[in-house]
Amino acid sequence: MKPTDTKDPEYFHKVVDCQYACPAHTPVPEYIRLIAQQRYTEAYMINWESNVFPGVLGRTCDRPCEPACRRGRVEEEPVAICRLKRVAADNKGEVKHLMPQGPFEMNGKKIALIGGGPASLTVARDLAPLGYEIHLYDEWNKGGGMMRTQIPAFRLPEQVLDEEVNYILDMGVHTHFNTFVDSMKGILDKKYDAVFVGTGAPKGRPLRIPGYEEGKDNIHIGIEFLAAVAFEHRETVGGKVIVLGGGNTAMDCCRTSKRIGGEEVTVVVRSPRKDMKASSWEIKDAELEDIAIFNNMPPKEFVIENGKLKGVTFGKVRAEYDENGKRSLIPTGESDVFIEADDVIIAIGQDNAFPWIEKDLGIEFGKWEIPVLDKTTFQSTLSHVFFGGDAAFGPENVITAVAHGHQAAVSIDLFCKGESIHDRPDPMTNLVSQKMGIHEWTYDNDIAADLRYQVAHADKSVTLKDRKMEVELGFDHIEGFKEAQRCLNCDVQTVFTTNLCIECDACVDICPTDCITFTDNGEEADLRTRLSAPAENLSQDLYVSEILPTQRVMLKDEDVCLHCGLCAERCPTAAWDMKKYLYNVTKAYQ
């Protein structure tokens, strides 16, 4: 193998598993350390700069970081990264003065943002401080988009959302609320320098099985139902409710129903439990509220009696998978099941919808009516129109929308300056030794053995009565500290300097997870089998030194390195050093 090029900004970035997995590449370990030190305001600002909505995401994020967390590879559960973010948001001090302060010197360029959700708001935040005149259009009376219409208040209190949306709107954004944009041509005619489409995936999929037309009055589309409840257009639901679908929207629908009159609420999913798209913790939270979830039952018919919905008939299936993992649902032959219902909520997916974009404007659409975009720049086939969030590549999540927003803002800024949008600035990186004394580091390198702490819930006898009461109580200071101490500080890198090494083996002997080996060089596949511990996780790199005096190389399997710094503590020549790697993704305003 060739020596590892640690100058490549992506090498050490990849070692910070959580940050690498985060679509917005939030420097997670950096803010977790600050939380442990009770420096909540600074922890919040690190989040805010990177993911824009720390309070919202600390409650509702899909957490792509957590399955990636190294801790999950050395023990049972990853660090509760998401809920730690909430600790920072809940306990922060005054932050507004730390954000870009308007009024900004205007640069004369005007940008239109269609849709007021996380993607558009991110673009606004990145471009407003640079002097762009931002015009934000949304059909509702407030900003926030799906964060407001689709996430129920018992998971995300309105004031948390308002606060973070307002930080952006207060930067001098021109808002055009209660304005449903029904023509792209109309927007283009206003001669904006660039247009950003962040309209999400606003069309809930219907389920056209027998009885749908007749029962329509009591059959609702999930995201429309949630929006109606959020804007208080709907205040009750029938006593018996069936929710169809196994995603997070289904979980939000059933829990919302439970709070506005649903007594017997059932979720019915056609696929097996393990294939459900909902996050495991959201399924768990629904079950804690006595909501039954039935799997392997596809709906067959809405049963109508005397012109009114009476319930739903379900078939019974089992899942079979072919060698490619493709699933087919095979009827088991058991008799159908009828479940009574006053209301049925369909939450089986949602799609992009662009009926408002005229087809002759030069904006091309591909398969599934998804716009044709450059994956890096988010530019459409009409050069000054950009897309982001769910509107770009189909439904994802808030953090992905934020990541899109940052990149689209970079593109828009370059575009408006007349520069190539493909010539993007490099990410900001910094690698600094953490040595303070012979065996002292700036970070706490003791590895806590604690298991993951659970976030306490308010009692359901109270929360089920009030749909606006937040269920999760969040970590307190002490739990927050203890959970933060579980973080392995993966951003503090083990950096090896070949010409300092005397090959004494001290690092090999001390390494608690047997990550380090000195051996003859070879091909990667071969090397992976002859290390101190076999390196079976192919997604994790091997760190390879240059050739040592004994003609061997140092190999470190990054997979389960605890970043405990013992190799560097036991190294007599400081060939190992612990260096903190900061990686900030390219943004228009940083």
Place this chain on the structure above:
Amino acid sequence: MSYIKPAFHHPSLKPNKVGYLKKDYRGVISTLCAGCGHDSISGAIVQACYEISLEPHKLAKLSGIGCSSKTPTYFLSNSHGFNSVHGRMPSITTGANMANKDLIYLGVSGDGDTASIGMGQFVHAIRRNLNMVYIVMNNGCYGLTKGQDSATADFGSISKEGNANPYQAIDLAGLALELNATFVGRSFSGDKNQLVPMIKAAMSHPGFAFLDVISPCVTFNNTKTSTKSYSHVRDHIEATSTLDYVPFEEEITVDYPEGESAEVELFDGSKIHLSKLAPDFNPTDRFTAVNRLHEAKSKGQILTGLLYINPESKDLHNLMGTSDKPLNQFKQKDLCPGSTKLEEINRAFR
């Protein structure tokens, strides 16, 4: 500074045959200087015990005084241990071994603890062929008292202190051969590929198994002019052969080229396989070993590997004809059979 090792281990390292993970053979974090060769030897002991699936309670580690003698704290935390008086580890081991022959005795000593204050004890343990592994962590200096030259420092070697050693060195491996030790090996802390199988073989050997392990002192004796520095040893090391230890129940799976290899079967049925054997070297012939050692020394080379093994070794218990049952398992009733029995014995002599 870390003083507690993290509890986690590499998930692809599985438990051995007796259900222990490698970390179960470790000790607490070393307080020796960073980069000390002794820590590597501790690492090799951990590796060897994990690989042969030793049950930790079946081993006793004993030591004297010195940097080397501190190391039993840094390996095999779940085994028995005795940190004894300076140079007196062989006596303590003898006593322990006499009382309970069922344990593996691992004695750890240094060049001061063995070649100076403990010399008298050392030679007599060899003479009696006490069943133990005797490891000398040999760094040629007294590290614990600021690095003065020890009795094993080579003539002319210059440590950090700066003066050439005017005295002749005691070659412990040569001495052990001279005294008819039944297992003599030499190795280097920086060569685990050689050291680990050698420790395993030594543990299987019934009798006194001596390992002289050169172990650089990074703080006082790792200068370019020292003959016990990492770089000097690496430049002058010469191996008699490469060594494989094959436990009793396992098949030999490696193909060894003929003529360049030899096999020695140990008392317990396990085998030592030597390959890439130096020409005319026979590990069971003491005279070649002595000659080779002298030749290498005259060329300034450090001869390592298994130097000599006597497959017919009979240990002290065997020589004394002690009972098969360990002495510590006898009850008072067995040991004091009473006056009637005494009368009977006395009558036999009349």
